[in-house]
Amino acid sequence: xxxxxxxxxxxxxxxxxxxxxxxxxxxxxxxxxxxxxxxxxxxxxxxxxxxxxxxxxxxxxxxxxxxxxxxxxxxxxxxxxxxxxxxxxxxxxxxxxxxxxxxxxxxxxxxxxxxxxxxxxxxxxxxxxxxxxxxxxxxxxxxxxxxxxxxxxxxxxxxxxxxxxxxxxxxxxxxxxxxxxxxxxxxxxxxxxxxxxxxxxxxxxxxxxxxxxxxxxxxxxxxxxxxxxxxxxxxxxxxxxxxxxxxxxxxxxxxxxxxxxxxxxxxxxxxxxxxxxxxxxxxxxxxxxxxxxxxxxxxxxxxxxxxxxxxxxxxxxxxxxxxxxxxxxxxxxxxxxxxxxxxxxxxxxxxxxxxxxxxxxxxxxxxxxxxxxxxxxxxxxxxxxxxxxxxxxxxxxxxxxxxxxxxx
Ligand SMILES: CC(C)(COP(=O)(O)OP(=O)(O)OC[C@H]1O[C@@H](n2cnc3c(N)ncnc32)[C@H](O)[C@@H]1OP(=O)(O)O)[C@@H](O)C(=O)NCCC(=O)NCCS
Numbered sequence: 573x574x575x576x577x578x579x580x581x582x583x584x585x586x587x588x589x590x591x592x593x594x595x596x597x598x599x600x601x602x603x604x605x606x607x608x609x610x611x612x613x614x615x616x617x618x619x620x621x622x623x624x625x626x627x628x629x630x631x632x633x634x635x636x637x638x639x640x641x642x643x644x645x646x647x648x649x650x651x652x653x654x655x656x657x658x659x660x661x662x663x664x665x666x667x668x669x670x671x672x673x674x675x676x677x678x679x680x681x682x683x684x685x686x687x688x689x690x691x692x693x694x695x696x697x698x699x700x701x702x703x704x705x706x707x708x709x710x711x712x713x714x715x716x717x718x719x720x721x722x723x724x725x726x727x728x729x730x731x732x733x734x735x736x737x738x739x740x741x742x743x744x745x746x747x748x749x750x751x752x753x754x755x756x757x758x759x760x761x762x763x764x765x766x767x768x769x770x771x772x773x774x775x776x777x778x779x780x781x782x783x784x785x786x787x788x789x790x791x792x793x794x795x796x797x798x799x800x801x802x803x804x805x806x807x808x809x810x811x812x813x814x815x816x817x818x819x820x821x822x823x824x825x826x827x828x829x830x831x832x833x834x835x836x837x838x839x840x841x842x843x844x845x846x847x848x849x850x851x852x853x854x855x856x857x858x859x860x861x862x863x864x865x866x867x868x869x870x871x872x873x874x875x876x877x878x879x880x881x882x883x884x885x886x887x888x889x890x891x892x893x894x895x896x897x898x899x900x901x902x903x904x905x906x907x908x909x910x911x912x913x914x915x916x917x918x919x920x921x922x923x924x925x926x927x928x929x930x931x932x933x934x935x936x937x938x939x940x941x942x943x944x945x946x947x948x949x950x951x952x953x954x955x956x957x958x959x960x961x962x963x964x965x966x967x968x969x970x971x972x973x974x975x976x977x978x979x980x
């Protein structure tokens with residue numbers, strides 16, 4: 573009988589488990605010892621599946637904070653999930669996921685899925701949507717005079733401007749559900765820009781926007797794919813990220829990106845449905861937005877997770893929750909939040925349920941984007957007290973739609 577064992581990785585396993593991940597994701601080449609990804613990997617947070625001393629499965633976690641409605645909380649950032657093709661569909665992922673979710677100290681886990689169909693069975697709910705924009709830049713113009721004020725733009729090399737970029741990012745972070753904290757090591761990794769990852773683009777460039785007092789209020793990182801044909805230039809601006817703390821910064825940076833000479837299109841993945849540009853332009857349809865799945869959230873410790881975020885309106889509701897993987901979450905919970913989302917309490921109760929759902933639905937609604945009302949319309953949330961869906965869905969919502977700025 574084939575006996576697989578699970579164990580935590582050690583630093584000595586890094587090359588071997590990186591190879592398993594690269595092979596499963598069809599990435600050509602061997603692990604590169606100079607790759608900065610190694611500086612953010614914590615091997616102790618990787619579960620490895622082995623057969624006869626060979627690593628055949630991996631599931632890792634990055635230790636980072638996640639912005640949720642009204643708070644920034646520790647969240648297990650699940651990553652590096654792979655099973656060698658010769659050992660798939662034998663239950664290894666299920667074993668690793670169960671072990672991981674049972675063991676993580678964080679109250680929530682979050683991930684990007686290579687394929688959406690994999691993770692709902694483990695209680696992950698679709699919490700944010702990811703929009704990719706592909707605009708013909710001559711078809712979209714910024715309305716009126718937004719972004720033409722007294723601020724100034726300055727070009728920089730991202731790795732050299734790391735400190736300024738991180739200061740802007742940290743000021744924006746608390747207000748952006750779905751974004752993840754970045755310490756210095758992460759910033760070094762994210763701005764490392766090795767040639768092999770450019771895929772025909774220029775090096776990543778940064779542009780910083782300062783207001784009239786000289787305070788940096790926003791930045792963008794972008795690269796350009798140079799292209800020409802018989803009719804002339806048709807380059808593409810590929811926006812890596814745009815972070816603005818003020819409306820002027822957002823408008824000025826977008827104006828810049830839409831105006832780069834010798835380019836015809838502007839492409840930006842990892843956008844939210846609330847992206848500033850939708851409300852800045854005259855013709856939003858021409859942004860060519862395409863919606864896909866973004867972050868998947870798993871509630872690991874239900875009472876701790878539900879009391880760690882704020883609510884958009886007062887709520888007092890009894891939730892009957894099922895959770896096949898983590899039985900401690902299952903049962904009836906009374907959730908109470910006061911005005912302004914404060915005074916949150918979540919405790920077990922024998923009172924009759926107002927709503928019934930699986931933990932998957934609470935994960936989906938956790939960041940304030942996916943509406944419990946929408947899930948109720950598909951039968952994934954059941955209402956037992958008239959008005960409970962509307963009130964609870966409103967309370968779980970948030971004034972900023974969650975987005976994610978980075979795939980981890
Ligand atoms: C995805 C992957 C990790 C699955 O590993 P696995 O060991 O074959 O998964 P398991 O055997 O534990 O399957 C668990 C369940 O998920 C289902 N499942 C697993 N992978 C699936 C996939 N890609 N599509 C659809 N269903 C999948 C299985 O059918 C099984 O369903 P069940 O519990 O209802 O019977 C593996 O196929 C892989 O490494 N793929 C390439 C890399 C990748 O996509 N990783 C995920 C990164 S987010």
